[in-house]
Amino acid sequence: MEFAGIKSLIFYAFALLTVASAVLVVTVRNIVHAAFSLMITLFGVAGLYVFLQADFLAATQVIVYVGGILVLILFGVMMTSGRLQMRIQIERGQLILGGLVALLILLLLFGVISNTPHWEGIKDDGSTLEPTTRTIGEMIMQGEFLLPFEVVSILLLVALIGAALISRKEVRDEE
Amino acid sequence: MFDQIQQIISNSPRVSSEATGNWAEEFARNRLIPILEHLPFVPAGVAEHFPVSLGTILVMFGACGIFVAIVPLIPLVLVLAERKVSAQIQNRTGPMRVGPWGTLQTLADGVKLIFKEDFIPPQGDKLLFVFAPYIIFACSFAAFAAIPFGQGILISDFNIGIFYIMAISSVVVMGVIMAGWSSNSKWSLLGALRSAAQIVSYEIPLGLSILVVVMLVESLRMQDIVGSQSEGLFSWLIFRTPFTFIGFFVFFISSIAEVNRTPFDLPEAESEIVAGFHTEYSGMRFALFFIAEYANMFAVSAIAATLFLGGWEGILPGYDFLGGMPGFVLKTLFLVFVMMWLRWTLPRLRVDQLMNLCWKYLLPIAFFNILGVGIWGLIFPKDSRLSIIISMAIIVVGIIVTYAVAGKSLSKRPEPQPSSA
Amino acid sequence: MNKYFYNIYKALYTVLIGMRITFKQMFQHAVTHQYPYQRPFEKKRNVRDIPKGYRGQLFNRIEDCIGCKKCEMICPVDCIAITTQKLPKGERLWDSMNVVHLKDRSEVVGFVEGDEKVVPDTTVTVKTRDDQSLDIPSGDIARIVERKPVIFYLDKFDIDMSLCMYCGLCTEVCPTECLIMFDDMKGIEYSTFDRMELVFPFAKPEMYQNEPAAETEATE
Numbered sequence: 056m057e058f059a060g061i062k063s064l065i066f067y068a069f070a071l072l073t074v075a076s077a078v079l080v081v082t083v084r085n086i087v088h089a090a091f092s093l094m095i096t097l098f099g100v101a102g103l104y105v106f107l108q109a110d111f112l113a114a115t116q117v118i119v120y121v122g123g124i125l126v127l128i129l130f131g132v133m134m135t136s137g138r139l140q141m142r143i144q145i146e147r148g149q150l151i152l153g154g155l156v157a158l159l160i161l162l163l164l165f166g167v168i169s170n171t172p173h174w175e176g177i178k179d180d181g182s183t184l185e186p187t188t189r190t191i192g193e194m195i196m197q198g199e200f201l202l203p204f205e206v207v208s209i210l211l212l213v214a215l216i217g218a219a220l221i222s223r224k225e226v227r228d229e230e
Numbered sequence: 231m232f233d234q235i236q237q238i239i240s241n242s243p244r245v246s247s248e249a250t251g252n253w254a255e256e257f258a259r260n261r262l263i264p265i266l267e268h269l270p271f272v273p274a275g276v277a278e279h280f281p282v283s284l285g286t287i288l289v290m291f292g293a294c295g296i297f298v299a300i301v302p303l304i305p306l307v308l309v310l311a312e313r314k315v316s317a318q319i320q321n322r323t324g325p326m327r328v329g330p331w332g333t334l335q336t337l338a339d340g341v342k343l344i345f346k347e348d349f350i351p352p353q354g355d356k357l358l359f360v361f362a363p364y365i366i367f368a369c370s371f372a373a374f375a376a377i378p379f380g381q382g383i384l385i386s387d388f389n390i391g392i393f394y395i396m397a398i399s400s401v402v403v404m405g406v407i408m409a410g411w412s413s414n415s416k417w418s419l420l421g422a423l424r425s426a427a428q429i430v431s432y433e434i435p436l437g438l439s440i441l442v443v444v445m446l447v448e449s450l451r452m453q454d455i456v457g458s459q460s461e462g463l464f465s466w467l468i469f470r471t472p473f474t475f476i477g478f479f480v481f482f483i484s485s486i487a488e489v490n491r492t493p494f495d496l497p498e499a500e501s502e503i504v505a506g507f508h509t510e511y512s513g514m515r516f517a518l519f520f521i522a523e524y525a526n527m528f529a530v531s532a533i534a535a536t537l538f539l540g541g542w543e544g545i546l547p548g549y550d551f552l553g554g555m556p557g558f559v560l561k562t563l564f565l566v567f568v569m570m571w572l573r574w575t576l577p578r579l580r581v582d583q584l585m586n587l588c589w590k591y592l593l594p595i596a597f598f599n600i601l602g603v604g605i606w607g608l609i610f611p612k613d614s615r616l617s618i619i620i621s622m623a624i625i626v627v628g629i630i631v632t633y634a635v636a637g638k639s640l641s642k643r644p645e646p647q648p649s650s651a
Numbered sequence: 652m653n654k655y656f657y658n659i660y661k662a663l664y665t666v667l668i669g670m671r672i673t674f675k676q677m678f679q680h681a682v683t684h685q686y687p688y689q690r691p692f693e694k695k696r697n698v699r700d701i702p703k704g705y706r707g708q709l710f711n712r713i714e715d716c717i718g719c720k721k722c723e724m725i726c727p728v729d730c731i732a733i734t735t736q737k738l739p740k741g742e743r744l745w746d747s748m749n750v751v752h753l754k755d756r757s758e759v760v761g762f763v764e765g766d767e768k769v770v771p772d773t774t775v776t777v778k779t780r781d782d783q784s785l786d787i788p789s790g791d792i793a794r795i796v797e798r799k800p801v802i803f804y805l806d807k808f809d810i811d812m813s814l815c816m817y818c819g820l821c822t823e824v825c826p827t828e829c830l831i832m833f834d835d836m837k838g839i840e841y842s843t844f845d846r847m848e849l850v851f852p853f854a855k856p857e858m859y860q861n862e863p864a865a866e867t868e869a870t871e
């Protein structure tokens with residue numbers, strides 16, 4: 056862990072925040088607390104996106120995940136909270152099996168990371184953040200991601216119409 | 231005199247439009263560490279080996295400290311302004327006793343709130359109860375970091391400036407839900423969920439009207455947006471196309487709904503749902519909510535002024551008339567005054583009328599704006615005098631025609647007939 | 652479809668009308684009076700017509716009080732506190748004054764020369780305390796309150812006006828009618844910032860300093 060200046064410090068702070076709140080999400084008893092720890096985790100991930108030079112994605116992460124999806128999760132949790140305190144009994148065998156799976160995934164991730172080309176640490180040479188918005192926009196609208204973009208938007212449209220259809224009031228024709 | 235004040239203020243961390251390096255680091259390197267050599271009680275050699283990163287952290291904390299010291303004064307002034315303005319509208323005088331003409335009233339209120347009992351609902355969620363005002367407060371104030379007050383006067387010139395502000399405003403919803411849930415009261419929860427639904431719904435027309443501006447300016451940076459309005463009154467984005475004219479009103483209405491002001495203040499109105507999600511809060515926590523609401527009001531007015539009314543650019547192209555920081559603050563305060571004016575003019579909307587307004591009226595209008603601006607950008611790719619003249623003409627003619635046509639149909643309504651027996 | 656645009660137009664138009672009304676109201680003068688410091692309503696003549704017999708603040712003409720303590724006994728809320736010292740037997744300080752009630756519901760307070768009865772078709776001369784003489788035809792007189800000897804030193808006569816409930820019972824039983832309730836502007840606005848200032852002490856120790864002179868006047 057080399058201390059390469061202020062950027063590393065902030066990076067480690069964000070990483071610690073993300074990991075700690077992720078641990079809290081799965082271990083805390085109160086499910087509403089878990090949802091709010093998820094919020095902190097997603098914030099941390101947004102910070103990490105900034106370090107990956109993805110500024111637009113960081114802001115989108117906050118808007119979509121924290122401001123949209125997490126609100127939905129919270130609505131779900133609060134409306135259907137029959138048992139707020141989850142006292143899950145975990146057997147010893149399940150704990151060992153879960154730990155094994157987690158270890159395997161960790162090894163897999165390490166393998167992926169170390170085999171990634173062009174991977175470098177955090178450069179602390181005062182380089183500025185180039186704006187990615189224009190690049191993303193051009194790739195989506197003019198580049199190779201035009202078709203997936205349109206397909207995804209049609210999918211969202213279908214979901215929207217479906218939700219509106221399911222939740223509307225029945226209009227009965229009065230005779 | 232304003233120029234001198236502006237000079238003094240903008241001699242501190244200054245952002246140049248070309249390179250967005252870390253201003254804190256440059257400040258630490260160029261100003262702070264050389265100052266260390268001049269301090270009397272610092273041993274020699276510290277200045278050379280002083281790590282720049284530590285200096286950067288110190289400068290950042292210092293800037294945050296100044297920020298936190300100055301920005302909360304804005305809600306203090308706004309609370310008093312609201313009381314005086316609403317009193318004037320209602321033919322009374324507002325607070326007059328505390329301080330000359332009642333100017334120290336907010337301080338007295340703050341002191342009173344500090345002395346109140348700090349009551350945390352015993353069956354509620356203590357941790358969330360404590361955290362909710364902090365989240366709302368922090369997010370309302372974090373939006374100030376990206377608002378340009380003057381030529382070089384802003385905390386940080388993000389590449390995604392306006393998008394960052396939208397992102398931070400979305401987090402306020404979480405704080406509201408937290409506050410409603412942890413109060414352990416049906417009314418608070420209901421008010422919080424209604425407020426959350428309202429804020430989330432009105433973010434969409436808000437974002438779409440911001441999109442209209444960004445389409446014209448072709449950049450998300452706040453300084454670019456303001457810079458494109460630098461040619462006098464008629465290059466303000468509100469006049470540039472008739473669609474941004476409509477977009478300004480969509481933005482303004484959505485932002486009134488975002489800050490939970492009348493006519494959209496169903497979640498927190500005094501006579502409804504017993505003050506909604508901040509019912510159970512008392513003392514300084516309630517003061518935090520209040521301060522956050524007024525800071526949010528100021529922030530969205532500032533954003534509207536930046537996006538549509540030219541930010542810190544002046545009215546005349548050459549001279550700096552009504553420009554710079556005073557001009558910007560004046561425009562923002564004018565919009566805040568309009569918000570207060572609307573509060574005492576309009577009755578409150580019911581929650582279904584609110585949603586109706588958002589999804590059936592504001593959203594189609596916002597989409598129509600985007601379409602219009604797209605077509606406009608095709609017709610007039612470069613802003614010229616011709617395009618501005620045509621847009622002003624369309625705006626004026628549109629207003630006149632709408633008034634004439636709809637006014638006529640207003641007066642042509644059939645007389646109520648007595649029903650025949 | 653038309654209705655849609657009509658709704659939009661109507662909404663905007665009515666909002667603007669409302670805003671214009673509110674804006675005009677901003678320039679009207681505020682109707683608030685800063686109460687203890689500005690009392691402009693007193694200048695209006697028809698605002699403060701206080702009817703006769705109005706029960707305002709209590710006032711005691713302490714020189715006429717004979718210290719009978721009837722008011723203290725009858726007060727329902729015990730707001731009057733009286734402490735007296737009795738003179739030796741047979742002595743008296745002075746006489747309380749006559750109160751001449753006229754038929755137009757006004758009073759004249761002073762010494763009636765001569766008899767205290769109302770004899771028709773005569774003129775009654777009243778000598779007031781500030782040495783004025785008034786001649787009142789007896790046809791105008793409703794009744795005359797008799798003089799009574801003052802045989803008590805009044806050490807303390809406190810009325811706590813914050814307790815007083817303005818029933819007027821104390822004024823009804825006072826034999827010399829020295830205890831009155833104001834029915835004009837003096838008796839209605841006496842708010843104070845300190846509750847202790849509402850305890851009115853009426854006893855005046857300095858009226859006993861000329862006591863030997865008063866005694867000679869009494870024996871006159």
